[in-house]
Amino acid sequence: MSFGATEVLHGVDFDVHYGEVFCLLGPNGAGKTTTLEVLEGFRAATAGEVRVLGINPAAQPARLRERAGMVLQECGFPRQVRVAELIDLWRTYYPDPRPLGDLLEVVELTGVRDKQVRKLSGGQRRRLDFALALAGDPDLIFLDEPTTGFDPEARRRCWAAIENLRGLGKTILLTTHYLDEAERLADRIAILRAGRIELAGTMHEVAARAGLASRISFSTPSALRRGHIPSPEGIDLAICGSESVCHTGNAAMTLRLLLAWAAEHRLGDLDGLAVTAPRLEDTYIRLTGSTGDQP
Amino acid sequence: MSRTIRLAAGQALVEQRSFWRSAEYALFTFVFPLMILLLIGAANVGSHLPGTHIKNTTVFVPGILAFGVIVAAYVNLGSKVAVLRHDGVLKRIRTTPLPPGAYIGGLLVSTIATVILITAATGLGGWLAFGAAPRAGEVLALAGGLVLGTVCFAALGLAVSSVITSAESAGPVAYASFLPIAIISGVFDPTFSGLPDWLSRLVAAFPVKALAEVLQNTYAVRPFPAWDLANLALWTAGGAAVAVWRFRWHT
Numbered sequence: 001m002s003f004g005a006t007e008v009l010h011g012v013d014f015d016v017h018y019g020e021v022f023c024l025l026g027p028n029g030a031g032k033t034t035t036l037e038v039l040e041g042f043r044a045a046t047a048g049e050v051r052v053l054g055i056n057p058a059a060q061p062a063r064l065r066e067r068a069g070m071v072l073q074e075c076g077f078p079r080q081v082r083v084a085e086l087i088d089l090w091r092t093y094y095p096d097p098r099p100l101g102d103l104l105e106v107v108e109l110t111g112v113r114d115k116q117v118r119k120l121s122g123g124q125r126r127r128l129d130f131a132l133a134l135a136g137d138p139d140l141i142f143l144d145e146p147t148t149g150f151d152p153e154a155r156r157r158c159w160a161a162i163e164n165l166r167g168l169g170k171t172i173l174l175t176t177h178y179l180d181e182a183e184r185l186a187d188r189i190a191i192l193r194a195g196r197i198e199l200a201g202t203m204h205e206v207a208a209r210a211g212l213a214s215r216i217s218f219s220t221p222s223a224l225r226r227g228h229i230p231s232p233e234g235i236d237l238a239i240c241g242s243e244s245v246c247h248t249g250n251a252a253m254t255l256r257l258l259l260a261w262a263a264e265h266r267l268g269d270l271d272g273l274a275v276t277a278p279r280l281e282d283t284y285i286r287l288t289g290s291t292g293d294q295p
Numbered sequence: 296m297s298r299t300i301r302l303a304a305g306q307a308l309v310e311q312r313s314f315w316r317s318a319e320y321a322l323f324t325f326v327f328p329l330m331i332l333l334l335i336g337a338a339n340v341g342s343h344l345p346g347t348h349i350k351n352t353t354v355f356v357p358g359i360l361a362f363g364v365i366v367a368a369y370v371n372l373g374s375k376v377a378v379l380r381h382d383g384v385l386k387r388i389r390t391t392p393l394p395p396g397a398y399i400g401g402l403l404v405s406t407i408a409t410v411i412l413i414t415a416a417t418g419l420g421g422w423l424a425f426g427a428a429p430r431a432g433e434v435l436a437l438a439g440g441l442v443l444g445t446v447c448f449a450a451l452g453l454a455v456s457s458v459i460t461s462a463e464s465a466g467p468v469a470y471a472s473f474l475p476i477a478i479i480s481g482v483f484d485p486t487f488s489g490l491p492d493w494l495s496r497l498v499a500a501f502p503v504k505a506l507a508e509v510l511q512n513t514y515a516v517r518p519f520p521a522w523d524l525a526n527l528a529l530w531t532a533g534g535a536a537v538a539v540w541r542f543r544w545h546t
Contacts, residue, residue: 040390062392070390076382080313089309092302093393116316132387 009034009045009195016173016188018139021166023186024175027288031195032175033073036144039173040070053140066095068140069133073148077117077128084113087131094136106164107131108157123154127161134165141165143174147181159184183280191287198287203280210286212278213247216254219272220244223265232261243272251275299397306401311408324371324409328363328417332356335483336425344485349515354485356421357429357437357510362482363413364444365473365503372406373452374465381462386545403449410445433513440509447502447527450534457541473503480504502530 009031016022024032037043038050041057041064050057055064077086084100091097104110107127112120120128126146133141146162147155162185165172176182182189183203190200199206220239223229231237234257237246248254255275262270315321336359339351379385388398421427429437455472459465479494480503481487490498498504505523512520 042389062394065390065392072383072386072390074383075387075390076384077387078309078313078379078384079382080316081309085309085312089305090391092305093391133390136392 009038011196012048012192014190014197014200016171018171019169020187021162021172021174021185023182023189024173024192025177025179025182025186025189025284026175026192027177030192032177032192033144034195035192036142036173036175040064040068040142066136067138068142069136069138070142071126071129071133071144071146072142073144075129077125079118081117082114083109083117083120083128086117086128087135090132090135096137097135098137103131103134106134106168107161121154123150123157126150126154126158130161130165134170138170140171140173143172145175145177147176147178155181179281179284189280191284193288199283204277207278207280207283208249210278210283211249212282212286213249214251214254214278215245215247215276216251216258217243217245217272217274217276218258218270221262221265221267221270223267229265232258235261251277299394299400302393302397303400303404306398307404307408310401310405314405314409324366325413325416328359328366328413329420331362331483332359332417332420333424336421339485340425342486350425350427351485352421352425353427353515354511355483356418356425356427357514358482358485358507359421360414360417360441361444361503361507361510362477363417364410364441364506365448365477367409367413368406368445368448369452369455369473370466370469371409371452372402372449373455374459374469376402376453376456377459377465377468378462380456380543380546381465383545385543389544399453406449406452407445410441414441427514429513430516437510437513440506440513443509443524443527443531444506447506447531447534450531450538451502453538454534454541457538457543460546476501476503480507482507500526502527505530 012031012035014022024035026032034043038045039052039057041052041061044058052064053067055067057064081089084104087103088100091100091103101110104113107130109124109127109131112124117125117128130141133143143162147158150158159181162172162174166185172185174185186203188200188202189206191198191206199209201209220242221229224231224244225239231239235246235248235254237244246254246258258270262268336352336355339355342351343349344351344354376385388395452469455469456465459468476498477483479487479490479498480501482503505520505526508517508523509520509527511517
């Protein structure tokens with residue numbers, strides 16, 4: 001994908017499964033919106049293959065739009081229409097629309113159905129965005145940075161609305177630069193940086209592929225502290241006073257070794273045993289913040 | 296095709312409902328021409344065009360009909376589309392399977408409805424207040440002139456919407472680009488004269504005076520306005536070409 005002489009997307013390769021929430025995560029300018037525009041049929045890719053619901057978006061945009069709802073950034077509403085009136089108008093655009101009452105309920109706008117759109121709050125407007133994108137009862141919904149610029153309460157309600165959409169069995173592709181949003185909502189993520197997919201998969205797969213380790217810790221058994229028993233073999237265990245800690249790329253294997261060692265030395269279930277999965281934030285910072293600094 | 300028409304009709308209905316809901320907007324669109332009709336018309340009662348038996352008001356009333364057409368088709372449609380584009384409404388329409396023709400068609404149908412209402416109000420006002428009515432047998436010609444004027448100025452309105460860059464400037468740009476021409480075209484003053492020769496020729500090249508003369512011809516006996524009809528046809532073609540060429544769904 002290129003604009004003029006500048007290649008802006010390259011090696012953007014990912015699959016989204018039916019019924020999942022897939023999150024395209026990346027810093028501003030990474031190419032999230034451009035990727036979305038290619039998928040939505042607003043731009044043709046200059047190379048490569050794009051299939052959305054089996055449709056080539058650039059070739060058959062109208063067919064795609066009957067089955068895919070889109071929430072873009074900075075799309076306004078006509079100024080004087082009322083909420084229910086607008087949703088009803090949108091329903092006429094689609095061959096098989098969702099019932100009006102149903103749409104109002106999913107996005108929690110039943111109480112303001114007769115209000116003029118210009119009098120809605122920012123959060124309500126965003127939920128009206130969802131209602132319009134849902135009007136045609138689509139299989140797939142695109143959400144471009146759905147909570148950018150929202151206060152915490154509006155974000156929380158927006159997330160709840162997205163979870164409602166997931167509950168309806170919709171496939172959702174959303175872009176965001178908020179890590180907590182991706183962690184909260186996504187079944188799988190892809191991290192996009194400078195027009196390239198760096199990593200894609202579930203949160204754990206992504207962390208593992210980024211080379212991040214899970215952290216396993218437990219209360220140091222007194223026998224170990226006093227040196228009566230040997231350290232477990234094959235585990236890089238650090239004894240920090242009352243707590244023993246190790247980092248591992250394969251938490252299951254390490255746990256098995258650790259528990260076998262504990263059983264052998266009659267240490268029981270190891271007090272305070274805890275496994276902490278690597279956080280998305282660690283992965284993200286490592287991927288997007290470290291390039292220039294590597295030796 | 297029938298689906299496109301049905302969708303356009305639904306779109307037009309919502310547009311009209313929104314138009315009337317915004318009281319100040321609707322009021323000004325209607326009150327402005329009516330106010331000019333009654334106030335300036337009153338000042339012309341009893342006068343005749345110099346050297347003729349034609350009453351000033353007989354020419355003045357169809358001039359205001361032209362003014363109403365231009366306000367509804369050019370100013371309202373042009374600024375509306377500019378605002379819809381600026382607000383991202385057009386961009387949102389593009390995310391739906393609605394055929395673009397049905398959307399634009401809906402806007403045009405709504406504009407035509409506004410033109411019909413404004414023309415009826417102005418024409419009726421002119422008749423009741425000043426006894427000005429189209430000549431017998433000229434009603435169809437009047438309707439034809441109104442249709443041509445609406446098409447021409449709607450095309451120009453769509454064209455001008457593409458050069459308006461902000462919602463705030465939409466109204467001022469639309470008004471400022473035609474009011475001065477309307478004034479020196481003599482739309483508000485049937486006896487208006489004394490322009491330098493070059494300026495009156497320039498004014499005659501614009502479609503404002505042409506539309507006014509086409510409509511005036513159906514009220515008072517005047518030479519057949521062949522030149523004015525050609526003028527309107529040319530501006531319609533030019534406006535439509537620019538409208539199509541420059542049309543954008545987003546800013």
